[in-house]
Amino acid sequence: MLPPLVQLTVNGRPLAVAAPADATLLDLLRDTLALTGTKRACDRGECGACTVVRDGRPIYACLTLAHACTGHEIRSIESLGSADAPHALQSAFAAEDAAQCGFCTPGQLMAAAALLATNPDPSEDEVIAAMSGNLCRCGTYPKIVRAVRRAAATLRHADPAGPERAHG
């Protein structure tokens, strides 16, 4: 018997993907769709490396059943930008040296993207509150705070209509 289909939108593309009932969104992204930018570091909702954005809100893909995403829109790091055409957050992370080993970085970026989509001018405390579900062991936290605020300023300057569009 074939596994049931999950019907969802991933990075703007509507998809119907076969997934066992117990598959997580992380399994679906990484193992089925080969979108390995989203990292598997703890696989139990402890570290935030698998953070993606569902309908504008950051979620842990490892704690989310794939089938719970039917009818929802998922954005992963692959949608944010590329090395050639980076999102303002990616440019800011690079400029501030906010990635050391880089393994937690995609999750950090997606948590930050979700923050900036709702709060275009976060204070330092607001950045910290929004990012405290994403662990980094290399110690990039000081640089992450600066990078997120730097990206927010860039986006405000570039897009007075609001960062939602810039993020989309």
Next chain:
Amino acid sequence: MAERTGESPKRRFVSTTVEVEGRTEERVVEVPAFEPTPWDRDAKLTHVGARAPRVDALLKSTGRPGYTTDLQRARLAHVAFVRAPVARGRLTQIDWADVRAHPDVLDVLLHADVPARTRLFSPDITYVGQPLAAVCASTREAAERAVRAVGLRIDPLPHAVTVEAALHAEAVRPGLTNNLMQGAPRVSARGDVDRGLAEAAVTVTREVRTPCVLHSALEPHAAVAEWEGERLTVWESTQGIYRVRENLAKALGIPLTDVRVICEAMGGGFGAKNYAGAHTYAAALFARRLGRPVSCVIDRGGEQVDTGNRPSSWQRITLGATRDGRLTAIVLDATVPLGIGGWEGGPGEIFHELYACPNVRTHETFAFVNTAAMAAFRAPGHAEGAVGLEIAMNALAKALGMDPLLLRERNIATHDQKKDRPYTGNRLAECYREGARRIGWASREQQRAQAQRATPHRRRGFGVAAQVWSTGGGPPSYATVRLNTDGSADVLTGSQDLGTGTRTILAQVAAEALGHALARVRAVIGDTASGPYAGNSWGSMTVASLAPAVRMAAEDARRALLEAAAGLLAVTPDALETRDGRVCVRDTDRSMTFGEVTAKLGNVMIQGHGSRGPNPKDVGIVTTGAQFAEVDVDIETGVVKVLRVVAVHDAGRIVNPTLAESQLEGGILQGLGFALFEERRLDARLGLPLNVGLHDYKIPTIADLPRIDGHFLDGADPQANHVGARGIAEPAIIPTAPAIAGAVADALGVEVNELPLTPWRVLAALPS
């Protein structure tokens, strides 16, 4: 510029004594054919010392830099381990029937199936979490489900998980006569501590405990193995591709030339990823048996339980000093439970090094116990020892009625006392002064009073601690620099980038020595098939070991380039210089770009060879530094908040200040976790680790971030090596926890001498 005159000089191989982790060994070293003239502190450099952006920063921000755990191969199979549920016993039977029948399960490995040199799957169980067997399945989920379905029959045996228990227990693992490392405590002494204590006007004694802490890299240990005929390729998340290659060839009994190890990117190591492990061997063995690529990624539980740790320590420290605060004696008695295996990290070392004192005696008992083996963890031994030593120094300052900073300034070790030789440099006094200025040490009483008026239930405190760590690096390390036909340059070496920025640093050094544009130089690392030997990225020695080899290779290539260009420009090579990717005729406006020269040469290749020469004799090479912490302690809840850490270190030349600051911040944050949150808890009765995830085992989050003011003294150490750089990664963590502990004691007026400084420990220490 490099000197090479007269007859063509040749490299030589000489036998010499070198320092390896505090021991001296006789080794053959290569004396290179020539060594570039050292860049002294006044050298005018363009790329070296610049805040160049990390070369792979944007790639990392896309999530696609090539981690082992992300590798995709057709027909990739997956491995999971069956692990021991008890601390000691004998495995008598494994029931596989249900597992093997499952269609997704491809193969299993037991003790009898593996080469003895892998030491895998022994039926003698010696700790909880020990791999007993492995399952390979077509999906990760199937492998994980299969290991849960395996039935184990075990005859349990008595175990010992504390030093006290191990001293009285039978051997905790086969092959031991007693449970002490090398059979006896390690005693190391200089002078006469009894006389030193008799001479002391003041003595203090303290007992200090430090916790067992876990590396907790976000990318777990992982390997992917693939065979093509007799040849094995392994992708590994590692700090040492060459070491993994050697481990694999030895364990599998195959020639080195048949083994290629690749680490394009890796998600953190911190000392735990220095060797091939069970995951590496299992992936390689299954891949050979099944004829398909195999991935073995350790799950988070396995990662926290069985991939290494910083062992806990108990330390009793006695210090003696004259009335004016000069140390007359330092005495340490320490015990360390290593786990089932390991080596002498040792809290004792720093007691011999950090402070000037004629009489020092350390007595360390390293015991094997029935828990997972320790592994090097960022400044192994020194990070633990600094906690005990610095807590005792603060107690001594209090007993003397002296400023703890002044006490430290009185006792700076101006030379290497262990070896009785000078240092190439020790600017610790400047680090203390600059750090004190930045934190406002002199005005701390006013700062405290002001803060406490605003928040009466909180107590403000300030602490200081220092560090010393050998960071000279050394040979062997090799590099090749080649110019491509378009004038771009490749730096080839068998190093790897843990996230420290090795790729960036090596490109900066090569661009400097070539006189090239940085954007046109790329470091090609992380592949034993393309880069010549470079050592593990450990011991804070990558830059000091490898940058000189890269510089020499680039100088060698540059010389060849000038020789080739001389004919094209109709001058002699000594009339030429290089600048920003151009070969220029001195004192004229005639020049050619590197690309114009190499295009004329076609596939005649300009390449240079570089090797790391020996370290200078009879001199110690260390990084020193001081850190200051400001904390706020809530006396109602016991919660410690670190507000500020000021760090000032002297690491010789800083090749890239931005990356160096990132390293510093990383060390400080790991030190903060060691001070406040991190502790692997064991059930002492069962030997069972109790907090094996990142939820129960607390590493710092962004919400714990203090203001960090990291600073390096401007300078260079041209005596250490011709690049003038020393190491920084481990020095960064050593003083953090003791500075925080000192600040907490300063805030409360009472000491809390057991880390981590959890709220309940703080509350228990407060007078009721």
